[in-house]
Amino acid sequence: MLSIIKSSSEVEKNVALETVMSKDINHIKSIISSDEKNILKETLELEKEREVTTSFQRFMKKLEIPHEGKVVSSLRNPDLEPIKYEDQTWGFWSMLGYWGLPNFSIPTFSTAITFSSLGLNAKEIIGALIIANCFVISMLILSANNGADYHIGFGLSQRMTYGIKGSYFGVLIRLGISFVTFGYLAWGGGALINMILDSFSHNYLNYSGFEKSSGLDAKGLIGFVIFLILCCVFVFVHPRKTAKYSLFACGSTFFGILGMFIYLRKTAGGPGVLWYAKDTMGTTDRAFTWLYVITIWISGVANSILNGNDYQRFTRSEDKFKISISLVAAILVAATLVATFGLICSSCCLSLYGQSYFMPTDITEQWLNDNYSPKARAATFFLGIAFSSCQLMLNMTQNAYAVGMDLALYAPRYFNVRRGTMLCVIVGGWATCPWTFYTGASKFLTVMSAFGLFVTPSITFLWCDYYVIRKNLSLIDFFTKSPSGTYWYFHGINFRAIIVAVIGISLGLPGLYYTCYPEQAYNVGMMRFYYAYFLFVPMITIPLYLLSYKLFPYKNERLGLSDPVDYFDCFSPDECAKYGMIKFEGKLDPYSILDGIVDNYNTIDNNIESSAGEEEVKVEIKE
Structure with a gap:
């Protein structure tokens, strides 16, 4: 195991280690409550291998994910489990690469100018974006801390909020948005691939083929298919191992954008005419336009804010400050x-x-059409390489892997991250008809602004649950259908969260409708609510959600409790001391209780009794 102490001098330096390291099996037995025993029994029964008797059962058995002796059940597979301490390898540079992807990317480069169509001048747009980014950082830290502290991903956090069965509702929202966003970014990635191909051949630059009114065209389709093939390569790379690729993509894209900026500004002799434009809006309209810009910006990364714990779980809690920087x-x-x-x-x-x-x-x-020179071709080629690499890693980390993680929650026996990601790449790119999103700046803004509306309630619930209602989490309860489990709620569903989420989303739907159909007469109040839903939805959902717990209290004896034992081997000795856990080392690994190595808790009790006299186990601390 990872809780390792090299010598007795290490224990003397850290007195907490004496209280969290236990070699006494009877001690472990004594701190496991009757409720926890029942949960373990239910978990073992759920994970017990079923006898295969029919042809259909044998067929379904063959479809199960490869798990190499690890447990899979209707609630659990290796990709859903809390991350082991030894696998918490992400730090400053890894998170810089992951969160640099959406911010060094082409969507970020392209979005600012589309805001000018709303009536703001350049300086106001930049001011609004600085405010929006401050909100993004704050929202992300609040949402992802449960992942950093307890090393759980998005799927488990939705079990915390919506319940073991209700989590399908919360995950379904993100799943749908991830599919749509994947297709949207994949079509844009195809256009970036075409930058490379344009530099190879003048004939390809002017190739037209067919072109549909929906936005689908032959050249775009070629780039799109190539981009999806490249996505298939990264299906076989685990999300935890993408940090170095992300850093390379961020760096190359930044220098590509910087080079383009320097060339255009020098050639134009200044920042251009838009930089000096003035807006003519009234004070109230300007204020709500600022809010709309902030809303659109936050909406573009809202899905990533919601599932920030999927990657924050790869970090160690003691690195929080460095991660924040x-x-x-x-x-x-x-x-x-x-x-x-x-x-x-x-x-x-x-x-x-x-x-x-x-x-x-x-x-x-434009450069190539003006002069198809070696200089223009080289610039286009290297920019295409830089931009497409960032688009590729952005789409995989923010969307494709997210679908894989979500499908692992829906069908843990049959989907792991790899299978779910492959399904997203094969199906998600086509099913959403992403070429329709690129027909103009107004359509672009509509798509960007809609995403956050559907996930903002779930983001606020994470804050309420983790910081107000629970404060501490029990990890074994995530994998049981026992009514004693703290995430079971009412028959596995937290109706408080579902009802409040529906209310929060519904209030923004009229504004979304008016945005999609601007020719229709609209209600000014509902439109302005939509313009600032990032602010108004939390103002409604947070009080309603907390009030629902006051009106309908949740009576569960395990509410707010941490596990008594580090069952999943995911905490350091200092973390165990903080949460009041015991880290056990000996013949009987408490983790095996959940893995179903023993058949029932009576057998566990017998093993505990027979192991009480075992010789002392050496414990070391990993450097």
Whole structure:
């Protein structure tokens, strides 16, 4: 196990280790309550191998994920379990790479200029983005702390909020958005692949083929297919091992954007005409437009905020401060710089070419059409490599892997992260018809603004549950259907969360409808509610959710309790001391209780009695 002490001198330096390291089996037995015994019994029964008797059962057995002796059940597989301490390898640079992806990416580069269509000038847009990024950092830290502290992912956090069965509702929302966003980014990634192909052949640059009114065209389809093939390669890379690829993608994209910015600004002789534009809106309209810009910006990463614990669980809780600094660098600094560069580049394009391009693909195509020279081709090629690599890693880490993790919760026996990710790549790119999202700036803003509405209630519930209602989490309760489990609620569903979530989402739907159909007469109040739903929805859902617990108290004896034992080997000795846990080492590993190595708790009791006299086990601390 990981809780290792090298010598008695280490214990003397850290007195807490004496209280958390136990070699006494009887001690372990004495601290496990009757409720925990019942939960363990129910868990063992749930995970017990069933006898296969029919052809259909044999067929379904063959479809189960490969688990190499580890337990799979209707609630558990290796990808759902809390992360072992030895696998918590992410630190400052890993999180900088992960959160740098959405902020060094083409969507961030392209979004700022689209805000000018709302009536704000360049300086106001940048100011709104700085405020929005501060909100993003705060929301992310609040949402992901349960992952850093207890090393659990998004699926388990939804069991905490919605219940063991109700979690399917919370995960379904993110699952749907992840599919849509994957397709949207994959089609954009195809356009970036075409930048590379354009630099190879002048004929390909001018290739037209078929073109549909929906936005689907032959050239876009070619790039799209190639991009999906590249996504298939990364299906076989575990999310925990993507940090180095993400850092490379962020670095190459940043220098590509910086080079484009320097060239266009120098050629245009300044920041362009849009930089000096004035807005003519009234005070109230300007205020709500600022809020709408902030809402759209937050909405673009809201899904990632909600599942921030999926990657924060790969970090160690003692590294929280360093992780927070990496978030500031990756979100506040990087996003503000890249968005500003994108806005100025588009402004320069308006001065140089008569059009304010908001996609880099349009800019490089302009260069190649003006002069298909070696210089223009080389610039296009290297920019295409940089931008497509970032788009690839962004889409995999933020969407494809997220689908894999979500499907692992829906069908743990048959889906792990790899299988779910492959399904997303094969199906998700096509099913959402992503080419329809790129038909104009207004459509782009509509898509961007809609995502956050559906996940904001779930984000607020994470805050309420973790910081107010529970404060401590029991990990064994995530994998049981026992009514004693603290996440069982009423028949496995927390109706409080579902009802409040529906209320929060419903209040924003009229504004979303008006945004999709601007020709319709609209209610000003509902429209303004939608413009600032990132602010108004939490103001409604947080009080309602907490009030629901006052009106309908949740009576569960395990509410707010941590496990008495580090069953999942995911905590350091200091963390065990903090949560009042015992870390056991000996012949009977408490983790095996959950793994079903023993058949029932009576057998466990017998083993405990017979092992009480075993010789003392050496314990070391890992350096």
